[in-house]
Amino acid sequence: MSENKTGAYICQGCGLGERLDTSQLVTIATRDGKANVAKEHEFLCSAEGVKMIQDDIDNEGVNKVVIAACSRRAKTDAFRFDDVAMSRANLREGVIWVRPDTDEARETTQEMADDYVRMACAEVKHMKLPESSGEQSLNRHLMVVGGGISGLTSAIEAAKAGYKVDLVEKSGELGGQVGKLYKSVPRKNGLQGYVDSEIGELIEAVNANDNITIHLNTTVAGTEGAPGRFKAELATESGSTSSIEIGAIVQATGFRRYDINQLDNLGGGKSPDVVDQMGFEELAKAANGGTIKRPSDGKEVSNVVFVQCAGQRSNEPGHLNYCSGHCCTTSIKQAMYVRDAGGDATVLFDDLRTPGATGEDFYRAGQEKGVAFSKGKCTSVDTSGDLKVNFKDLILDEDATANADMVVLATGMVPASGPNPYLQLELDEAKNQEGQEEKVVKLEAELAKAPDSILNLSYRQGTDVPHLKNGFTDSHFICFPYETRRTGIYTAGPVRRPMDTSQAIEDATGATMKAIQACENAAQGRAAHPRSGDLSFPSFRKEGCTQCKRCTVECPFGAIDEDEKGYPQYNEARCRRCGTCMGACPVRVISFENYSVETVGQQLKNVDIPDEFDEKPRILVLACENDAYPALDMAGMNREEISPWARIIPVRCLGSVNTIWITDALNSGYDGVMLMGCQKGDNYQCHFVKGSEMAHYRMSKIDDTLKTLNLEKERVQTYEVSIADIQRIPKLINDMDKMIVDEIGMSPFKF
Amino acid sequence: MSNLNQAMIEKYRSSFLNEVEANVEEGHWVKMCMQCGVCSGSCPLGPHWEHPPQELFMMIRANEREAVLKSDSMWMCTSCYNCIARCPRGLPITHIMHGLATYAKRLNLVPKKQPTAEFGQMFWDSLSKNGRVNELKIGVGLYFKDGFAQGVKNAMAGRELGMAMMKTQRMNAMEYFGGHKCKDTSGIQKMLKKAQEFEDQQITRFDGKEG
Numbered sequence: 001m002s003e004n005k006t007g008a009y010i011c012q013g014c015g016l017g018e019r020l021d022t023s024q025l026v027t028i029a030t031r032d033g034k035a036n037v038a039k040e041h042e043f044l045c046s047a048e049g050v051k052m053i054q055d056d057i058d059n060e061g062v063n064k065v066v067i068a069a070c071s072r073r074a075k076t077d078a079f080r081f082d083d084v085a086m087s088r089a090n091l092r093e094g095v096i097w098v099r100p101d102t103d104e105a106r107e108t109t110q111e112m113a114d115d116y117v118r119m120a121c122a123e124v125k126h127m128k129l130p131e132s133s134g135e136q137s138l139n140r141h142l143m144v145v146g147g148g149i150s151g152l153t154s155a156i157e158a159a160k161a162g163y164k165v166d167l168v169e170k171s172g173e174l175g176g177q178v179g180k181l182y183k184s185v186p187r188k189n190g191l192q193g194y195v196d197s198e199i200g201e202l203i204e205a206v207n208a209n210d211n212i213t214i215h216l217n218t219t220v221a222g223t224e225g226a227p228g229r230f231k232a233e234l235a236t237e238s239g240s241t242s243s244i245e246i247g248a249i250v251q252a253t254g255f256r257r258y259d260i261n262q263l264d265n266l267g268g269g270k271s272p273d274v275v276d277q278m279g280f281e282e283l284a285k286a287a288n289g290g291t292i293k294r295p296s297d298g299k300e301v302s303n304v305v306f307v308q309c310a311g312q313r314s315n316e317p318g319h320l321n322y323c324s325g326h327c328c329t330t331s332i333k334q335a336m337y338v339r340d341a342g343g344d345a346t347v348l349f350d351d352l353r354t355p356g357a358t359g360e361d362f363y364r365a366g367q368e369k370g371v372a373f374s375k376g377k378c379t380s381v382d383t384s385g386d387l388k389v390n391f392k393d394l395i396l397d398e399d400a401t402a403n404a405d406m407v408v409l410a411t412g413m414v415p416a417s418g419p420n421p422y423l424q425l426e427l428d429e430a431k432n433q434e435g436q437e438e439k440v441v442k443l444e445a446e447l448a449k450a451p452d453s454i455l456n457l458s459y460r461q462g463t464d465v466p467h468l469k470n471g472f473t474d475s476h477f478i479c480f481p482y483e484t485r486r487t488g489i490y491t492a493g494p495v496r497r498p499m500d501t502s503q504a505i506e507d508a509t510g511a512t513m514k515a516i517q518a519c520e521n522a523a524q525g526r527a528a529h530p531r532s533g534d535l536s537f538p539s540f541r542k543e544g545c546t547q548c549k550r551c552t553v554e555c556p557f558g559a560i561d562e563d564e565k566g567y568p569q570y571n572e573a574r575c576r577r578c579g580t581c582m583g584a585c586p587v588r589v590i591s592f593e594n595y596s597v598e599t600v601g602q603q604l605k606n607v608d609i610p611d612e613f614d615e616k617p618r619i620l621v622l623a624c625e626n627d628a629y630p631a632l633d634m635a636g637m638n639r640e641e642i643s644p645w646a647r648i649i650p651v652r653c654l655g656s657v658n659t660i661w662i663t664d665a666l667n668s669g670y671d672g673v674m675l676m677g678c679q680k681g682d683n684y685q686c687h688f689v690k691g692s693e694m695a696h697y698r699m700s701k702i703d704d705t706l707k708t709l710n711l712e713k714e715r716v717q718t719y720e721v722s723i724a725d726i727q728r729i730p731k732l733i734n735d736m737d738k739m740i741v742d743e744i745g746m747s748p749f750k751f
Numbered sequence: 752m753s754n755l756n757q758a759m760i761e762k763y764r765s766s767f768l769n770e771v772e773a774n775v776e777e778g779h780w781v782k783m784c785m786q787c788g789v790c791s792g793s794c795p796l797g798p799h800w801e802h803p804p805q806e807l808f809m810m811i812r813a814n815e816r817e818a819v820l821k822s823d824s825m826w827m828c829t830s831c832y833n834c835i836a837r838c839p840r841g842l843p844i845t846h847i848m849h850g851l852a853t854y855a856k857r858l859n860l861v862p863k864k865q866p867t868a869e870f871g872q873m874f875w876d877s878l879s880k881n882g883r884v885n886e887l888k889i890g891v892g893l894y895f896k897d898g899f900a901q902g903v904k905n906a907m908a909g910r911e912l913g914m915a916m917m918k919t920q921r922m923n924a925m926e927y928f929g930g931h932k933c934k935d936t937s938g939i940q941k942m943l944k945k946a947q948e949f950e951d952q953q954i955t956r957f958d959g960k961e962g
Binding site: 367400 | 768805812
């Protein structure tokens with residue numbers, strides 16, 4: 001791009017022409033915004049209006065476009081121009097729809113529009129056209145770790161899509177836990193009762209598929225690279241190693257059985273006749289349709305009690321605090337085994353839940369077969385003589401006892417994830433600090449209990465996929481299914497969250513599709529979720545870098561490694577483009593082509609700051625583009641009134657907010673600064689996991705800056721907002737306005 | 752009939768649920784209850800029942816035979832059908848309640864002075880004698896079911912209504928003395944007798960003596 005030529009296009013449609021002096025906006029764009037071309041149009045998003053812009057791009061050499069019309073979230077299809085940088089001034093949702101149409105308000109409304117045009121012109125001037133780095137080419141090859149139902153499904157689905165698959169299984173055979181089941185819960189028509197497992201056919205299909213290479217007795221000794229260019233070292237039990245190159249990874253490592261010895265009050269570990277569900281499956285498989293024989297004395301069992309929620313859905317120490325989702329259905333299935341062999345079976349439940357399309361019918365089928373269901377809470381299992389299950393009947397509100405030949409405890413799923421990658425990092429950090437001995441001991445103890453690494457990633461931020469809750473490797477249960485916090489590595493099945501067989505099959509299919517998408521995106525240099533398709537990626541000015549490592553530590557996705565000298569390596573394909581690194585950088589050397597310290601910094605500096613005595617304060621609002629900015633747009637649609645002093649700049653994530661913007665804003669005479677991001681903490685809603693949290697943490701340190709400037713700390717506020725806060729966000733802004741006018745007064749920094 | 756009760760106890764020693772399934776009308780549905788409690792919540796008389804339907808079903812499963820059969824709960828059902836309309840599992844709860852009541856009556860376990868049971872008996876006696884129900888007799892019978900003094904009190908309380916009904920010829924005092932019958936009383940009685948024979952056969956089958 002040799003010569004920059006900016007074109008500013010101002011729309012008069014949707015009432016803009018009546019409410020604003022658009023010819024003045026044209027003057028502003030040319031005079032203040034230094035636009036080479038500035039035009040008005042009565043209906044900019046019409047074919048005619050778009051053609052006017054396109055003609056200028058084609059004939060006049062315009063390569064930077066300012067659209068002063070509606071929100072950047074509206075009319076995106078109309079205003080899509082190839083190979084030009086574009087900035088949108090939000091005059092509709094952001095100005096005329098949030099201001100009253102009165103004569104008194106006309107002046108301030110016009111001032112708002114003037115500023116947004118200045119800001120858009122300033123932004124586009126510093127934007128470059130993003131291009132793919134070309135760091136990786138298309139590698140249509142996946143590695144699937146785990147040969148259970150999820151891994152097998154993933155492998156076969158990828159192979160069907162024409163991808164090559166390396167299937168890595170630690171044990172000597174495929175099938176995993178599902179392979180150990182006697183019968184399955186049907187995926188269709190629950191009323192038919194249990195059915196034969198489909199796992200045998202699936203294993204055959206995988207074995208027969210030419211696209212799939214199976215590695216048994218193999219673990220992953222090391223993984224490095226990024227989506228599109230991962231390299232994995234596979235180590236077999238016999239000691240031989242091999243290396244594969246893959247585009248993306250699906251981790252389907254399933255679950256571990258909860259240790260029933262921890263449930264000694266329920267007889268776990270005290271009697272061989274008290275087993276968990278997997279233990280009962282083994283017995284059922286051995287009996288193969290005949291009467292199940294109990295382990296202690298080989299007696300044929302005629303009376304089995306199933307205790308639901310054993311050691312789960314409980315906050316007692318050592319228990320799992322979640323529901324594993326499949327256990328009620330599994331117990332019904334196993335109770336049917338007993339009934340079909342002529343015995344009695346009682347399911348002792350508190351809340352019976354049979355999720356899935358077939359669940360409810362399967363429950364009915366169990367009742368039809370005469371499985372007894374008692375709503376009660378098991379208090380203890382007496383193993384001293386014949387087994388006795390003591391329980392509180394929750395309907396009749398009385399204590400009761402049931403005799404049993406065998407007791408089956410429905411224990412929960414423990415995710416077979418790798419160690420929490422951040423533990424080691426925390427330990428290293430604690431060791432380097434004084435007075436952290438206690439923490440070191442605690443972390444070392446925790447690490448000693450941690451499982452072996454599964455992927456052995458050579459990432460700066462640890463060896464495995466981070467955990468979300470309770471060791472499950474999810475990213476966000478609701479908003480981003482399948483995503484993890486490591487781009488290009490997808491987890492599927494019970495390692496991601498507790499689930500049954502049919503859910504695992506569905507989950508594996510979804511994860512495989514995401515993995516394929518990751519390969520294809522990486523080849524084109526495009527970002528994955530949530531900034532899907534974004535070509536920009538962070539780069540840094542090496543001369544300015546102090547190797548402080550804040551970007552490599554704070555990246556929520558562990559995308560950034562360090563080279564041997566401690567300089568960051570960005571790994572474009574691992575990056576989600578949130579800009580948290582840019583917000584972290586104390587020397588401000590990190591930038592994206594179309595989003596940088598300058599693009600935002602210049603916007604806020606180009607706002608016209610009136611004299612202190614004009615009594616027109618200025619409030620800078622940095623709003624997260626994922627939730628806060630759409631909520632503001634919706635506030636406009638609902639005609640919620642917003643203070644005329646607010647100037648709103650969307651940011652990719654609150655994590656990308658560099659404190660220099662706050663300092664600059666205060667130095668330029670803004671009276672207040674508001675940061676609006678998503679909910680942080682354990683139940684975070686931040687699209688980039690930690691961005692909002694990082695921003696809140698950084699802003700908690702801004703008080704020193706305010707003190708040196710001799711400013712009140714109320715002038716800078718950080719908020720957690722949600723997309724539904726359509727009334728609340730305007731109120732927050734208006735409250736800030738009120739506080740400035742009524743309480744703390746104007747900033748003294750207006751020049 | 753009380754030896755029938757004893758016979759049932761011995762036959763189904765281990766499972767009252769099986770007994771209900773075999774002997775109570777619609778009793779095979781009891782095992783399908785999923786204990787959601789919608790029936791109990793829907794019953795307009797629910798607060799007056801000692802054991803609402805959900806609890807009765809749980810008691811059946813918990814082998815609490817005596818408590819169920821001697822309970823007056825199922826006699827409280829007014830057949831409003833709210834529970835049937837709302838049961839997510841489609842259990843014919845009203846019918847099961849009547850089935851349980853009938854079964855308790857057969858086993859002679861109905862609580863003494865249970866008003867619904869007493870009314871039922873009066874209704875039945877009147878019907879089986881004349882082939883139709885004599886409303887006046889039933890009404891008077893109900894007035895005096897708790898003794899003469901209470902009967903007079905009841906009658907005095909309802910006298911205005913009674914006079915009004917006589918005035919408009921909705922009630923004829925002479926009905927009390929005989930009243931009119933259906934055309935073929937003996938035919939009806941024969942039919943009822945035959946039905947009773949079938950019922951008795953049922954009961955002997957329950958007894959385990961015949962198949």
